[in-house]
Amino acid sequence: MKALESEVPDAHFTVDKQNVSLWPQEPPRKTGPCLGLGRCLTVRAAVVLLTLLLVASVLLQAILYPWFMGTISDIKTSAQLLQGRVDNVSTLRSEIKRNSGGVEAAGVQVQMVNASLDHVHSQIRRLETSVKEADARLQMLTSRWEEVAKLNAQIPELKRDLDKASALNAKVRELQSGLGNISKMLKQQNDILQMISRGWKYFRGNFYYFSLIKKTWYSAQQFCLSRDSHLTSVTSESEQEFLYKMTGGLTYWIGLTKAGSEGEWYWVDDTPFDKVQSTRFWIPGEPNNAENNEHCANIKKSSLQSWNDVSCDNALLFICKRPYVPSEP
Template sequence: MKEREAPDAHFTVDKQNISLWPQEPAPKPDLFPVLRKPLGLRVAFICLSLVLVTSIVLQAVFYPRLMDKILDVKSDAQMLGGRVDNISTLGSVLEKDRGRVEEAEVQMRILNTSLSRVRSQILSLRISMEQASAQISVLTRNWEEVDSLSSKIPELQRDLDKSSTLNAKVRGLQNSLENVNKLLQRQSDILEMMSQGWKYFGGNFYHFSHTPKTWYSAEQTCISRDAHLTSVTSESEQEFLYKSADGFPFWIGLTKAGTEGDWYWVDGTSFNKKQSERFWIPGEPNNIGNNEHCGNVRVSSLQSWNDLSCDNKFPFICKRPYIQTVP
């Protein structure tokens, strides 16, 4: 008879329970196993069975401990994970704290700069205080001198009153001296002009030129001397002119524009027609030939004006206002 192969043994481990069952239904017991199987095969099967049983027993014994270890490892891993999370949170907190520290460093630098400025200001204030102290010392000494002078104030007041009186007299003398200087300067100017052939009357200089010229040429000559042909503004001036002319005819600055024009003074002085009526020779101006547009002094009389043609040649009178020269 052929020997049958030993069936495979199957088992499961459920924590501490061990189950063992054959893959197929167990064969009927052989009445003669010893006779049918070789001895070596039986020994091998027994050893394998012992190894399997031993392994199962060991697993059954050590599995709970292994599971406890695994659970401990899981617990430790969870704890470690929590610590890692705490470390991550702590890292973000550290980052925030690092930013705050950097801001604090910036503020510290700003504060140091402000402290440096404050130290500089304190130093300047200290120097100013020292200077003020020195000035106070000087003022104290000056105040002591003022106290010593206070007793002399009445005497000084009397001297001041005398000085005021003297000053008033000095100012009066100065004013008088200035007036004298002006008068002397005026006389000097008048003498200077008279030495050049000018006559002085009523604040004006008059030059009686005996060189015959037409009226227009005479005016140009006066202009070259910073003057104009004379105007007449008062009876006293008219009297001065005809007496100085001594009966000789002289051009004056009287003219008119055209036949029907009004008379006017060439130096721009306003012509007083009403006042001037008594200075004309009776019957003048008559404008003979419609060509007598310029005036002259013809006779030695208050009524001495005459109108003539401007092309006639006569001596002429230049008039120049007196201007005070600066010494």
């Protein structure tokens, strides 16, 4: 019996530096002799099994406790991270609410941009159509390039022909101009001959009519007006020479008169009166305005100095003058 008691081990071990015992270290009280050897063995086996289970439990606790604690720490960290993300989500939600108006405005702008893009697309389609048309025209022009090259090769020859034609045209124009001048001269000669046949004389672009009857100065001017002319004016020494030679020393009225005794001499056909030049045509001592009644002039002598002033009421021969105007073709 004592041997059996001495064989029972004490269930005593250390966990986390703490002594753990299944029962006090002192041996259990003796309850009496085992009821049999088999029963004692069963009890011991049960005790050993419980001891092993306890040891295993403690070992598992010693192994799993740090892992469990680390897992809990990780869970706390993850929870804190999740809480931070939740806060961030809340912040983002508030920002999304604030920006919702901007998003709507952006949507309107996107619609406008889409409309602009549609317009641009239509423009691009039109441009593509224009490009196709331009390509067709370019192909047509390219097909005609050989013809243009042939024409370019013919340009020098055409230029020579053109130069010849230009020279011929110049000669033709020269001939036409000469013919035109001849035609004008013939026409002018015809006009002059017709006027001469009516009793007019021609001198340097003017016609002169030397009357065969006598009239007062005013009646003579009226007669000239009825023939589309005026009493003659004298504008040069050559014209004065022509007139006095044609008069042959007879007295003829000319278109020089003045208004009253103190008036200035003037030509009745509005030709400007050259007082300085006219001094060479007056007879010396004229005009003298005898009896304050000599207001009209005439040609009296067949010489350069042949003008004389007399009364406008005298009846004299007269000279009408009209410029040459080409007749209508």
